[in-house]
Amino acid sequence: MSQLPCPHCKDHGISWWQKYKAAKWAIIYCEKCGKRSCSHPFILVFYTMLYVWDVMLFGYLFYLTGNWWYALTLLAGWIILDIFSVYLPVCAMKPKAPTTTQS
Numbered sequence: 001m002s003q004l005p006c007p008h009c010k011d012h013g014i015s016w017w018q019k020y021k022a023a024k025w026a027i028i029y030c031e032k033c034g035k036r037s038c039s040h041p042f043i044l045v046f047y048t049m050l051y052v053w054d055v056m057l058f059g060y061l062f063y064l065t066g067n068w069w070y071a072l073t074l075l076a077g078w079i080i081l082d083i084f085s086v087y088l089p090v091c092a093m094k095p096k097a098p099t100t101t102q103s
């Protein structure tokens with residue numbers, strides 16, 4: 001299975017499934033270096049708006065008219081957005097701040 005390059009180590013340590021999950025606001029970890037990455041939040045906000053627009057518009061039109069073509073368009077739009085979501089760029093995250101208690 002082909003792997004995608006990690007923004008930290010540039011090695012191919014990110015799977016397509018991880019990239020898909022990153023487009024759903026998940027934090028992903030490189031299999032080679034173990035560092036954290038995510039999709040860029042500004043792009044994800046725009047992309048999530050597209051999902052909402054797809055569901056609101058075609059779901060509402062389906063609700064109003066009962067025409068199944070609107071439901072099919074909603075489903076097709078959802079699948080197209082899911083397919084393109086794996087091509088969203090992944091950016092590197094800083095490591096977590098240590099949670100040590102100093103007294």
Ligand SMILES: [Zn+2]
Binds near residue numbers: 030032
């Ligand atoms: Zn890496």
